[in-house]
Amino acid sequence: MADGTPVDPVNSVFGKPTYGQNVGQPKKVEMPKGLWVKCPSCGEMLYKQELSANLMVCRKCTHHFPMTARERIASLVDDGTFEEFDPALVPVNALGFKTSSKDYVDYVKSQQEKTGMNEGVIAGTGTMDGAPLSLAVMDFSFIGGSMGSVVGEKITRAIERATARKLPVVVVCASGGARMQEGLFSLMQMAKTSAALHRHGQARLPFISVLTHPTMAGVMASFATLGDLIIAEPKALIGFAGARVIKETTQQDLPKGFQTSEFLLDRGLIDIVAPRPILKATLANALRYMTAGGTAATKTSSPTETPAS
Amino acid sequence: MSAQKNRLLPLEFEKPIVELENMLTDLHKRASDNDIDLSADISSLQGRIAEERSRIYSSLTPWQRVQIVRHTNRPFSLDFLKLIASDYTELSGDRLHANDKALIGGFATIDGRRVMVVAHQKGRDTKEKLMRNFGCPNPEGYRKALRLMRLASKFNLPVVALIDTPGAFPGVASEERHVAEAIAVNIREMFGLEVPVIAAILGEGGSGGALGIGVADRVLIMENAYYSVISPEGCAAILWKDRAHAPRAAEALKMTSPDLIKLGLVDEVIPEPAGGAHHDWVTSAEALKAALIRNLDELGALSPDALMDGRYAKFRAYGRFQELTGQGGAETLDVPVATEVAVV
Ligand SMILES: [Zn+2]
Numbered sequence: 001m002a003d004g005t006p007v008d009p010v011n012s013v014f015g016k017p018t019y020g021q022n023v024g025q026p027k028k029v030e031m032p033k034g035l036w037v038k039c040p041s042c043g044e045m046l047y048k049q050e051l052s053a054n055l056m057v058c059r060k061c062t063h064h065f066p067m068t069a070r071e072r073i074a075s076l077v078d079d080g081t082f083e084e085f086d087p088a089l090v091p092v093n094a095l096g097f098k099t100s101s102k103d104y105v106d107y108v109k110s111q112q113e114k115t116g117m118n119e120g121v122i123a124g125t126g127t128m129d130g131a132p133l134s135l136a137v138m139d140f141s142f143i144g145g146s147m148g149s150v151v152g153e154k155i156t157r158a159i160e161r162a163t164a165r166k167l168p169v170v171v172v173c174a175s176g177g178a179r180m181q182e183g184l185f186s187l188m189q190m191a192k193t194s195a196a197l198h199r200h201g202q203a204r205l206p207f208i209s210v211l212t213h214p215t216m217a218g219v220m221a222s223f224a225t226l227g228d229l230i231i232a233e234p235k236a237l238i239g240f241a242g243a244r245v246i247k248e249t250t251q252q253d254l255p256k257g258f259q260t261s262e263f264l265l266d267r268g269l270i271d272i273v274a275p276r277p278i279l280k281a282t283l284a285n286a287l288r289y290m291t292a293g294g295t296a297a298t299k300t301s302s303p304t305e306t307p308a309s
Numbered sequence: 310m311s312a313q314k315n316r317l318l319p320l321e322f323e324k325p326i327v328e329l330e331n332m333l334t335d336l337h338k339r340a341s342d343n344d345i346d347l348s349a350d351i352s353s354l355q356g357r358i359a360e361e362r363s364r365i366y367s368s369l370t371p372w373q374r375v376q377i378v379r380h381t382n383r384p385f386s387l388d389f390l391k392l393i394a395s396d397y398t399e400l401s402g403d404r405l406h407a408n409d410k411a412l413i414g415g416f417a418t419i420d421g422r423r424v425m426v427v428a429h430q431k432g433r434d435t436k437e438k439l440m441r442n443f444g445c446p447n448p449e450g451y452r453k454a455l456r457l458m459r460l461a462s463k464f465n466l467p468v469v470a471l472i473d474t475p476g477a478f479p480g481v482a483s484e485e486r487h488v489a490e491a492i493a494v495n496i497r498e499m500f501g502l503e504v505p506v507i508a509a510i511l512g513e514g515g516s517g518g519a520l521g522i523g524v525a526d527r528v529l530i531m532e533n534a535y536y537s538v539i540s541p542e543g544c545a546a547i548l549w550k551d552r553a554h555a556p557r558a559a560e561a562l563k564m565t566s567p568d569l570i571k572l573g574l575v576d577e578v579i580p581e582p583a584g585g586a587h588h589d590w591v592t593s594a595e596a597l598k599a600a601l602i603r604n605l606d607e608l609g610a611l612s613p614d615a616l617m618d619g620r621y622a623k624f625r626a627y628g629r630f631q632e633l634t635g636q637g638g639a640e641t642l643d644v645p646v647a648t649e650v651a652v653v
Contacts (some may be wrong), residue, residue: 086632094572094629095563099548118633149628156625178516180547183562184574187516187538188627191524195624202501218538220489221477221517226497238515240489241479245543249390249479257323259484269487 024281039063052292054094055276064213064233064276068115069139071095072172076280077135078127083150084124086157089150103252104181108143115142117152120175123158125167131291133231134162137172140214145175148182152189153221159196159207166178168287169197177217190222197226211238211261211270229271229286232261233279238270275300317587320376322365329358341550366583371565372556374533376543377585378473378512384590385444386413386428386471386511393601394419397426403452406486411442411478412522414457417469421601425461427454428471431512439454444513445478445625451491451521458495458502458522467472468506470522475540476607477518492521499524500583507601509579510534514564527604528574528618529594530566531597532581537564574627577604 035089037145040062051058055066055075067075073082087111090108097104112118120142125134136158138145147155155171162169178186197207209227213236220240224230232238239259247254257263319327325567333354340347369377377383390397399415401408414427431444454470461468477488499506508525514536530536539547545554558567569575577648579600586593608616 022630036433088633090438090631090633092629092631095561097561099561153628153630171618178538180544182629183538183564184536184569184572185628187520187536188574188624190520191496191624192627194493195500195524195621198497198500199621201497215490218517221461221521222496223493224495225487225490239484240477240492241484246479246481246484250481252481254481258481264487266487267487269490 002059036063048240053227057276062234062275066140066174066213067276068141069117069120069137069172073122073124073126073135075276076137076170076172076283077128078130082124082126082135083159086123086154087118089119089154091148091150091182094149094180094185095181097183107181111143115139115141119154120145121151121154123154125161125165127141128170128280128287129289131168131284132165132307133168133170133287134158134165135170135172138174138219140174140176143179145173145219146177146179146186147175147189148186149177149189149221152186152192155193156189156196157175158253159193159200161207161221163196163200163203164207166203168208168211168291169200170208170287171223171227171281172210172212173215173218173219174212175215175217175224175234177219187218190218193223194226197223201228204286208286210279210283212236214238215239216242225269228290230263231272231274231279231282231286232270234261236261238264256303317380317382320373322373322376326358326361326365329354329361333358339436341583344533358459362553362583364416369533370556371535371559371562371568372541374565375535375555375559377533377587378535379412380587381433382587383512384586384593385431385433387430388590389471389511389597390417390426390428392591393598394426395421400457403449403456404623405449405452407447407449409442409450409453410440411444411474412454414454416466416584419469419598419605420601422605423466424469424605425457425466426469426471427457428440429474429522431473432604442473442478445476446474446488446518446521447478447480447483448486448488448491451477451488451495452635453497454522455491455495458499458506459566462502464502467503467507467511468502468525469601469605469607470506470525472508472510472514472519472536473512473534474515474518475513476515477521489517490533492517495521496524500617500624503613503615505605505611507604507608509597509601510575511597515540519643524620525622526608526616526623529577529579529600529604530569530575531579531586531593532566533585534566534571535559535564537562545556 018082035048037048038045039058042061044060058068075164093104121136121138123136159169200207206228208229209224211232215224215238217298243254261273266275336347336351392415396418397415397456413430413431417424417426429444431443432438432441458468506525507527508523508528511531512534516538540557541559542552544558546552566578570578579596584591
């Protein structure tokens with residue numbers, strides 16, 4: 001991929017998916033205790049270092065393990081090009097929300113200590129196969145990737161930054177939905193992010209939404225489904241209402257594979273299901289179509305050729 | 310008891326009032342049956358009833374308000390429209406799949422002002438409830454609403470969105486036709502409407518299902534209505550592992566009109582008669598009508614660009630957080646830094 005040759009996405013008629021490929025090297029991967037991890041899908045014992053070098057994809061069954069936002073960024077952005085923005089935004093307890101056991105702010109603090117992140121999204125700019133973009137990556141390990149004021153603000157700023165600099169936006173989603181501890185402020189983040197996307201779209205700039213396991217509820221009912229393209233990782237859980245709620249409400253059996261990437265590809269929501277090893281190439285290829293239009297139909301593999309203006 | 314036949318089904322917290330009212334009926338009956346003068350007792354009891362009413366209704370808890378807006382005699386969107394609009398011409402269908410009856414819309418004339426209405430609609434009796442799907446729209450409802458709002462923008466008709474839904478419908482078919490996408494597209498596209506948009510939360514403002522027609526230049530809320538990121542039952546089930554804690558959740562979510570106006574998340578509270586709109590539809594409708602007219606007239610003076618810029622700025626400003634200072638630039642977040650978090 002170093003030469004910029006696009007790899008065909010999994011459902012392209014021209015190519016077959018290539019699993020197990022090593023795209024990008026996350027540099028510093030934290031190693032908690034234990035060198036081995038058992039694949040929850042096939043039971044294979046995987047050497048952690050090898051697993052992370054393989055983008056957290058099981059080499060035996062291609063099960064996609066969750067990725068931290070930092071690992072994800074390292075896997076998508078060209079080495080050394082990521083510049084983070086707004087890392088200092090932190091939540092406040094706008095509603096004075098507390099359960100019997102915990103004040104919301106104390107809960108947030110414990111999550112910050114656990115994850116080493118200030119909030120559940122990391123945003124910034126960088127290049128992807130040499131092309132600049134604005135990127136926001138959600139991290140499910142921080143309160144289930146839930147969207148409160150900070151997550152909404154950082155994603156909105158990432159979109160507005162892209163509009164100002166005429167850049168594409170990619171948002172990698174992983175979220176259980178809106179964060180209820182921030183009440184209606186959280187719901188309003190759906191409107192805020194969508195407003196920013198409205199302007200970004202008016203400027204004819206591309207937005208690609210990447211859905212990873214899991215992407216649900218409030219995030220799905222805002223930016224996650226507003227991509228010019230919607231690309232999903234395989235077998236991710238994706239939907240609006242939770243399966244349990246649907247079952248209880250309708251007393252209906254759920255169809256096989258309900259609310260998975262493949263189910264939604266079949267039902268027409270998702271453009272491409274892209275396994276993680278080809279995600280970067282899939283995004284970069286699509287963005288070339290969407291940023292250069294038809295005018296630069298030169299061989300992208302020849303970086304010496306300059307596109308016709 | 311025949312005297313109660315036409316009375317509204319009382320809510321749990323209204324029972325003390327009902328008991329006193331029953332005593333009053335009894336007194337009246339005894340007075341006339343035995344032809345004795347009980348006027349002193351009657352007037353003292355009436356005084357107690359008035360006191361009890363104002364005691365209960367002036368300090369409604371969030372959960373009591375939720376019960377009020379879920380009362381089957383609460384006026385629904387069409388009830389309000391009958392009282393505030395001289396014409397309502399319903400328009401149907403999303404041109405894609407179906408005509409959703411839980412989210413309706415059409416041309417309406419309010420005090421001589423022509424507008425486009427989009428509105429959640431609930432049902433009153435069992436048959437009607439099923440027909441209206443309990444006010445829970447499928448994707449078709451949102452797509453129809455978008456079609457009508459775009460039509461309004463094209464023909465320069467202000468949009469009036471009447472919100473009253475527990476939420477978008479959680480069903481298999483709803484998911485298969487991508488209700489989340491339908492809501493998201495509405496939210497985004499409402500920022501591009503070139504006409505005034507007023508949203509009024511009449512009863513239940515249930516999460517994304519409400520916001521799907523809720524992006525507006527002015528967001529009004531009826532006094533007892535709620536607007537929330539999640540239903541109190543849903544929140545209770547997650548945080549307290551028991552739906553029975555819904556009253557606590559309703560409190561914690563700050564979802565009622567007094568809380569939301571304080572938080573700056575709604576623009577105006579429309580007063581309701583004591584005890585809630587179901588006690589007096591006409592007075593409630595008059596208050597709604599007056600608020601709509603006033604806001605329509607104020608917004609009518611603005612250009613399309615001013616409207617859209619104002620709408621953007623309004624929703625852009627929502628959010629409370631802290632920006633820590635003295636932080637290094639990128640990639641310096643190995644240590645959690647939120648040691649002192651203040652409410653801003
Ligand atoms: Zn495996």
